Structures are given as structure tokens and as C-alpha cells.
Amino acid sequence: MKNNSVISVSADASRIYPGMAANEIEKRIRPVFEGFSETFGRKKPRLFSAPGRVELSGNHIDHQGGRVLAAAIALDDLAAAEPNGDNVIRVYSKTHPPSVVSPDDLSPKESEIGKSSALVRGIAEYFVKHGYKIGGFNAFVSGMVPVGSGLSSSAAFETVIAALLNGLFCGGEISPVFMAKAGQYAENHHYKKPCGLMDQLVSAMGGIVEMDFRDQIPETNRLSIRFEDFGYALSIIDAGSKHHDLKNEYAAIPEDMQKAAGRFGKTRLRDIDPDVFYENLPLLTGEIPDRALLRAMHFFNENERVAQVSGALRRGDFNRFLNLISESGRSSWMLLQNIYPPGAVEDQACALALAWCERLLDRKGACRIHGGGFGGTILAFVPSGEKYAFSQGMEKLTGPGSCRFYPIRKAGAVELIDWR
Numbered sequence: 001m002k003n004n005s006v007i008s009v010s011a012d013a014s015r016i017y018p019g020m021a022a023n024e025i026e027k028r029i030r031p032v033f034e035g036f037s038e039t040f041g042r043k044k045p046r047l048f049s050a051p052g053r054v055e056l057s058g059n060h061i062d063h064q065g066g067r068v069l070a071a072a073i074a075l076d077d078l079a080a081a082e083p084n085g086d087n088v089i090r091v092y093s094k095t096h097p098p099s100v101v102s103p104d105d106l107s108p109k110e111s112e113i114g115k116s117s118a119l120v121r122g123i124a125e126y127f128v129k130h131g132y133k134i135g136g137f138n139a140f141v142s143g144m145v146p147v148g149s150g151l152s153s154s155a156a157f158e159t160v161i162a163a164l165l166n167g168l169f170c171g172g173e174i175s176p177v178f179m180a181k182a183g184q185y186a187e188n189h190h191y192k193k194p195c196g197l198m199d200q201l202v203s204a205m206g207g208i209v210e211m212d213f214r215d216q217i218p219e220t221n222r223l224s225i226r227f228e229d230f231g232y233a234l235s236i237i238d239a240g241s242k243h244h245d246l247k248n249e250y251a252a253i254p255e256d257m258q259k260a261a262g263r264f265g266k267t268r269l270r271d272i273d274p275d276v277f278y279e280n281l282p283l284l285t286g287e288i289p290d291r292a293l294l295r296a297m298h299f300f301n302e303n304e305r306v307a308q309v310s311g312a313l314r315r316g317d318f319n320r321f322l323n324l325i326s327e328s329g330r331s332s333w334m335l336l337q338n339i340y341p342p343g344a345v346e347d348q349a350c351a352l353a354l355a356w357c358e359r360l361l362d363r364k365g366a367c368r369i370h371g372g373g374f375g376g377t378i379l380a381f382v383p384s385g386e387k388y389a390f391s392q393g394m395e396k397l398t399g400p401g402s403c404r405f406y407p408i409r410k411a412g413a414v415e416l417i418d419w420r
Contacts, residue, residue, distance in 0.1 A: 005163070005172035007411055009419035015206075016049060016416065018074050018407040028144070029078065029419050036080035036140035039092045045080040045138070048167060050159035050413040052076065052145035053152050053202040054236065054379060054406065055371055057309040057325065059332045061299050062196040062213045063254045064261070065270030067306035070198060071208040073234075073406040075146075077156040078416075081139035081164040091120050091161070093141040103134055113192045116157065122186025123161050127170070130178070134169045150371035151236065155199035158183030162204070163413035176204035176412055177217065194251070206412030210310045214270055223313055226408065230318040232365065232381045237394055238402040239353035241340070241375025249341050249374045253295060259288055260296035274300040291337065298335035302328060322366040322381060329354070329368025338373030353378050353398055360393045 007015060009025060017025050029047065036045050051072040058068030084090070091099040099117035106125035112118035127134055141160065145153040162179035166172055180200035187195045197218060202209050205220065212219040227234055261269045263284060264276070277300065284293060305324055312320040333339050333354070340348045350369060357367040357380050364386070370379040382390045382405075391403040 005166060005174075005413075006415045006417060009416050011418065012411075015410040016074075016076070016414070018409065020074070025419065029416070032078045032080045032140060032142045035092075035094065035142060036138070039140050040084075040090075040138045042082065042138075045082040045140075046164075046167060047416045047419065048079045048081060048160050048164040048414070049076045049411075049416050050156050050163055050203050051206060051409045051411075052149075052156045053199055054234065055198070056208070056379075057328050058198075058211075058302060058306045059298075059328060059369065059373070060253050060336055060338065061269075061302050061306075062198045062211070064257050064268045064299055065214045066212075066299060066303040068198050068211045068213070069208070069306050069309055070202045070211070071234075072202050072206045072409040072412060073151065074409045075144045075151060075156075075406065076409070077141055077143045077145060077153075077160040079139050079141045079160045079164050081137055081168060083168055084136045084138045087136040089120060089124060089136055089139075091116070091139045091141060093143065095143055095147075096141070103128070103136060108190045112190065115191075118190035118192075119154070119158050119183070119186045120161055122190030123158060123165065123182045125190070126182040126185045127162075127165055132165075132170055132174075134165055137164070137168055139164060148376070149236070149238065150377040152199040152203065152371075154187065155183060155203045158186060159200055159203040159413045163415065166413075167415045172415070177201065177220075179204040179413055202412075204413045206414075207410050208313075208408060210306070221310075223310065225313050227381065228384060228407070230316075231384050232318065232322075233384050233387050233405045234408070235380045235382050235387075235390070235394075235403055235405050236370060237353060237357065237378050237380060237398055237404075239349040239375065239378055240398050240402065241347060241349035246341065246372070246374045249338070250372055253336070253338065256289070256292035256295045257299055259292040260284075263288060269296055269299045270303070274304075294335045294337065298331050301331055301335070305331075325366035325368055325381065329366070332369045332373065336373075339369055341374050347375075349398075350375055350378055353394075356397045357394065360390055 052075045056069045089101040096116040099120040101121045145156045147153045162182045166174040183200035208223040210221045264272050309324045339351050365381045367380040370377045394403040
């Protein structure tokens with residue numbers, strides 16, 4: 001197979017599961033094969049993996065053609081799979097209802113909206129629409145990316161399905177961008193959830209990825225950086241927010257940004273000169289809601305900041321990197337306003353967690369809201385020597401097990417071999 005789509009676990013384990021011992025890796029992998037054998041009665045399927053991701057900078061600007069810096073982490077979805085010869089796609093797992101799909105009927109089904117079977121069907125349809133011949137297969141998926149964690153469990157699932165189609169039927173020749181677009185297509189057109197391409201692209205590519213969404217085919221650059229080399233660890237903290245059904249809050253962000261862009265005859269902010277926007281800002285107050293103007297300001301600032309963040313990492317200037325991450329967090333809080341839902345007075349868990357996190361770090365690290373926001377998780381960079389004290393202090397507020405550290409995973413969506 002081509003395009004680095006196969007990795008030997010015995011030879012390159014650090015690219016997939018950094019920091020994990022061989023017995024821990026076997027504990028991760030073996031249940032997937034056992035689940036496949038129990039479900040389908042066969043013992044020698046092939047194994048595919050796709051990681052979750054963290055967003056480092058570029059909060060809520062990809063949908064406006066902006067830049068994003070994100071990274072794959074060492075949590076993955078694993079799929080044991082093999083062709084079955086009976087022209088039926090079967091995807092089973094312990095966490096999702098079974099998906100049973102015919103390759104001869106891949107059009108969207110209203111009954112599947114919001115279900116994992118919609119993602120399976122949509123990804124298969126995308127492959128077929130682009131000229132690839134696929135057949136029936138059996139798959140058993142084990143997901144380690146927690147649902148609702150802000151680590152993009154949906155993208156990991158989508159990308160591992162694309163990876164197994166690539167391996168089983170396409171000779172490993174499919175590019176990461178194609179796999180990412182297949183997942184995005186399935187989520188938009190079958191699952192009926194608006195989403196950008198960032199999550200799927202990072203899962204497909206692996207590592208730390210700088211992405212520019214100005215054009216239809218995003219420009220991507222990988223950074224060969226380990227935070228541990230600078231004496232820091234990346235933490236994701238579940239703030240314990242009780243907010244649910246945030247579709248309206250998420251949808252309002254691109255809507256507000258588009259209001260500002262529309263004033264200049266454009267559909268997205270990336271196509272507007274920031275200087276022109278700021279020259280006209282005093283004239284726009286009263287004509288465009290203030291929140292829309294603030295969110296537009298966030299876009300312009302954050303889009304420029306992503307390039308600065310990437311530059312600081314490339315130069316090895318980690319202090320500058322930390323300062324920029326803190327700036328990004330303040331922009332999300334003050335301008336983007338996605339720390340908690342509008343009007344939430346009793347539950348501002350993420351705001352409280354961020355304030356507590358800043359106090360614990362005492363200017364020796366950085367923190368910010370993570371992902372979509374309005375609750376959920378926060379991200380922190382913590383001095384490596386203070387990980388234990390930080391997690392103990394953080395969990396006094398956010399609860400046991402809420403503070404976790406994740407190394408960066410170099411590999412994206414791949415087939416795994418030689419794991420024993």
C-alpha cells in the first residue's frame with residue numbers, strides 16, 4: 001500500500017501510541033479482534049486506526065476560510081475489518097447500533113439522520129461517486145475517543161471508516177484530504193450536521209497540522225514538534241458543564257460572521273481586507289449587531305494569530321507560543337463569546353474552570369476554551385514537572401478523572417500490522 005497508509009506496530013509504535021508499553025498496546029488492540037470474532041465468527045481481519053484531535057489555535061474560523069492549527073492525539077478509533085463477499089456493509093461496535101448498508105443503495109435515508117449508519121452510508125457513497133469500486137465488508141469498531149469530549153469522536157469514526165475502505169478496496173492510494181472530505185460529505189449530507197473539514201483532516205493526516213481553508217482544497221503543513229521537548233504537556237479538562245443541545249449557539253457564530261461579511265458584499269470574512277473592515281467599523285455600529293462585529297474582530301485577529309503560533313513553534317520560541325495561546329483564549333472569551341451560552345447565570349463551568357486553571361498555572365503555562373465551546377472542555381499547557389500537582393488541583397474543582405494529558409500522535413488514519 002502507498003502514501004504511508006500502513007504502519008508496523010512492532011516497528012513504529014511511537015507513531016501511533018506514544019508512551020504506551022507493548023502490553024498496554026496489546027490491551028488496546030486485542031478486544032477489537034475479539035469483538036470482531038464474536039460478532040462475525042472469523043479471526044483474521046485487518047486492523048485500521050484513526051485518531052482524535054485537539055484544536056490549538058483558530059477557534060471557529062475555518063468556516064470563514066480561515067487558518068487553524070490542530071493536532072492528532074494518542075486516542076483512536078480502531079476497526080477490525082475484512083471484505084465479506086456478500087455485498088453488504090456491516091459495521092458493529094459496543095457503543096453504537098449496528099450499521100447495515102447495501103453498496104447498491106447509498107442515497108441518504110431520512111430514517112438514518114443523526115445515526116452512525118448515515119456516516120457509513122455517506123462515506124461509502126462519496127467513494128463511489130468519485131469512481132472507486134467498493135464491496136461488502138464486515139467491521140467491528142472500538143472507539144477510545146470519548147463522545148462529547150471535544151476531541152472529535154465523530155471525525156475519528158468517519159476517518160477510520162474511510163481508512164478501511166481505502167485499505168480493503170483502493171490499495172491504500174487514497175489521500176488524507178480525500179478521506180477527510182468523505183467524512184465531511186457524510187456528516188453534511190447524510191447525518192445532516194453542518195461541519196467544516198478541520199476535524200477530519202487532522203484525523204486523516206496525524207501530527208500537528210497547520211491548515212489554511214482559503215481555497216476549496218485546503219493548504220496543509222505539518223509541524224514536527226513535541227511539546228515535551230520544551231518541558232510542557234498538553235492537558236484537556238472536562239469542565240463539567242451541564243449545557244445540552246447547543247446547535248443554535250454553534251450556528252449563530254457563522255451566522256454572525258456572515259452578517260458582517262455581507263455588509264461588504266462577501267459571504268465569508270476571509271475575502272475582506274481587515275484594514276477595510278476596521279476603517280468602516282464605526283459606521284457599522286447600529287447597522288450590524290455588536291456581537292457580530294465582535295465575532296468578526298475575533299476572526300481577523302485569530303486568523304493572523306494562527307500564523308504567529310505556527311511561526312513561534314517552528315522557531316522553538318515556546319514562551320511566545322504560550323503567550324499567543326493565552327491571547328487566543330482571551331479572544332474566544334471576549335470577542336467570540338463561546339465560553340458559556342448567552343444568559344447562562346447558574347452554569348458557567350468553563351469560565352470558572354479557566355479562571356481556576358490560570359490560578360493554578362500562575363503564569364507558567366497557558367489555557368483556553370477548547371473546540372466548539374459553550375461548555376465542554378478547556379485546553380491547558382502545563383509544565384511537565386507539575387503535571388501531578390496541576391491535575392490534583394484542577395480536579396478539586398472539576399472532579400476525579402476530569403483532567404487528562406495527551407501526547408501528540410504522529411500518524412493519521414492508517415492500517416496497523418505486526419501488532420503482536
